[in-house]
Amino acid sequence: xxxxxxxxxxxxxxxxxxxxxxxxxxxxxxxxxxxxxxxxxxxxxxxxxxxxxxxxxxxxxxxxxxxxxxxxxxxxxxxxxxxxxxxxxxxxxxxxxxxxxxxxxxxxxxxxxxxxxxxxxxxxxxxxxxxxxxxxxxxxxxxxxxxxxxxxxxxxxxxxxxxxxxxxxxxxxxxxxxxxxxxxxxxxxxxxxxxxxxxxxxxxxxxxxxxxxxxxxxxxxxxxxxxxxxxxxxxxxxxxxxxxxxxxxxxxxxxxxxxxxxxxxxxxxxxxxxxxxxx
Amino acid sequence: xxxxxxxxxxxxxxxxxxxxxxxxxxxxxxxxxxxxxxxxxxxxxxxxxxxxxxxxxxxxxxxxxxxxxxxxxxxxxxxxxxxxxxxxxxxxxxxxxxxxxxxxxxxxxxxxxxxxxxxxxxxxxxxxxxxxxxxxxxxxxxxxxxxxxxxxxxxxxxxxxxxxxxxxxxxxxxxxxxxxxxxxxxxxxxxxxxxxxxxxxx
Numbered sequence: 001x002x003x004x005x006x007x008x009x010x011x012x013x014x015x016x017x018x019x020x021x022x023x024x025x026x027x028x029x030x031x032x033x034x035x036x037x038x039x040x041x042x043x044x045x046x047x048x049x050x051x052x053x054x055x056x057x058x059x060x061x062x063x064x065x066x067x068x069x070x071x072x073x074x075x076x077x078x079x080x081x082x083x084x085x086x087x088x089x090x091x092x093x094x095x096x097x098x099x100x101x102x103x104x105x106x107x108x109x110x111x112x113x114x115x116x117x118x119x120x121x122x123x124x125x126x127x128x129x130x131x132x133x134x135x136x137x138x139x140x141x142x143x144x145x146x147x148x149x150x151x152x153x154x155x156x157x158x159x160x161x162x163x164x165x166x167x168x169x170x171x172x173x174x175x176x177x178x179x180x181x182x183x184x185x186x187x188x189x190x191x192x193x194x195x196x197x198x199x200x201x202x203x204x205x206x207x208x209x210x211x212x213x214x215x216x217x218x219x220x221x222x223x224x225x226x227x228x229x230x231x232x233x234x235x236x237x238x239x240x241x242x243x244x245x246x247x248x249x250x251x252x253x254x255x256x257x258x259x260x261x262x263x264x265x266x267x268x269x270x271x272x273x274x275x276x277x278x279x
Numbered sequence: 280x281x282x283x284x285x286x287x288x289x290x291x292x293x294x295x296x297x298x299x300x301x302x303x304x305x306x307x308x309x310x311x312x313x314x315x316x317x318x319x320x321x322x323x324x325x326x327x328x329x330x331x332x333x334x335x336x337x338x339x340x341x342x343x344x345x346x347x348x349x350x351x352x353x354x355x356x357x358x359x360x361x362x363x364x365x366x367x368x369x370x371x372x373x374x375x376x377x378x379x380x381x382x383x384x385x386x387x388x389x390x391x392x393x394x395x396x397x398x399x400x401x402x403x404x405x406x407x408x409x410x411x412x413x414x415x416x417x418x419x420x421x422x423x424x425x426x427x428x429x430x431x432x433x434x435x436x437x438x439x440x441x442x443x444x445x446x447x448x449x450x451x452x453x454x455x456x457x458x459x460x461x462x463x464x465x466x467x468x469x470x471x472x473x474x475x476x477x478x479x480x481x
Contacts, residue, residue, distance in 0.1 A: 022317045024465045025395035171283035171291045219317040219324035243396030251286030
């Protein structure tokens with residue numbers, strides 16, 4: 001068992017998500033920075049989708065009630081056991097993470113994974129629907145599972161998080177003016193403070209539409225860049241609802257870097273091809 | 280019918296006829312390469328790896344043009360409703376009918392779950408009498424109780440758990456819409472036929 005002494009601003013259990021229930025209205029959820037989760041698991045010899053702790057803006061304090069091998073990836077926090085390498089700590093050891101200087105979300109994996117009960121095939125906390133374990137609270141005791149894989153004994157260099165999100169235009173870029181489609185990729189958007197696992201809310205020049213009216217509710221995916229009537233885009237995160245009624249101008253094809261954006265950060269979109277929509 | 284890319288890992292099939300959504304979703308689930316199929320009001324999302332997409336686009340184009348078979352319908356669920364919702368009187372005025380007439384028309388409808396969204400187990404039911412189509416509330420409520428039965432536009436639906444919401448509330452039910460101990464956890468899955476039964480006022 002590992003005891004949670006303090007969770008920091010928000011610490012949740014995450015794996016690779018609750019896949020296959022979107023038709024019942026269940027968000028995918030799962031780690032926001034999936035590459036960082038996979039790396040943390042690889043370092044401790046877990047399968048890539050084992051459940052780990054997603055730590056938002058540091059502050060997590062843990063007390064190990066038995067020896068454990070852990071690794072921390074994603075945003076670099078002061079007080080981390082080691083940088084992107086597995087460390088074996090004795091029973092009684094404490095981990096205290098400070099706030100990261102850059103980035104937002106860190107992933108703490110333990111060899112064997114966190115063995116909290118799975119709900120609909122996943123141990124992820126879905127902050128929108130309330131499915132899965134509650135966000136971590138002081139005093140929580142987290143069970144540790146078993147793994148047969150050896151610890152690889154490697155450390156891994158992590159890429160610097162990018163402030164550029166790659167998108168593919170559509171499916172509803174034809175709802176927007178040519179200027180709005182250009183502004184999407186030419187603007188340094190600012191991340192608004194109310195951003196969370198449901199969505200990254202951006203501010204910048206409003207994206208104007210060429211048509212009014214409502215879009216009949218459409219399925220959505222994490223990464224969708226939805227534009228509500230105020231013209232300010234929202235990038236759907238892992239806990240976003242599975243349908244939406246506002247037009248999606250583009251879809252982020254690699255959402256992992258978005259997990260590391262903080263309120264006030266600047267972010268740009270890049271597209272391999274400019275919007276093909278007419279008008 | 281149009282097929283649009285939804286990022287690199289999904290396709291969105293846009294249909295002109297809402298009645299074609301469920302038959303296409305059902306057919307698409309069996310196609311090689313379709314990892315997940317999600318219906319909504321006029322469109323179906325199909326998640327698929329990039330290498331599967333060219334063949335899927337061809338198959339989905341064929342499937343969307345096949346005649347639909349109305350025989351393929353799901354189970355029927357009967358839901359008991361107490362028609363004592365807070366928006367009943369105002370909505371009746373808005374629609375130019377008496378509350379009794381609004382209740383009767385709502386309770387007499389035969390509905391089909393078109394899709395789920397908004398929250399786990401929240402089913403959008405198609406089949407609402409067109410005389411009952413009303414816009415959402417101008418100001419959504421911050422708290423709608425579980426079991427509240429509402430209407431919005433062409434749909435009626437039931438809130439599976441307490442949440443914010445902007446639908447016009449006509450009544451409530453004790454039916455459990457979402458139960459993680461049940462398989463599937465949603466009472467109303469896409470394709471389910473639904474009838475309402477007005478509880479006798481006490």
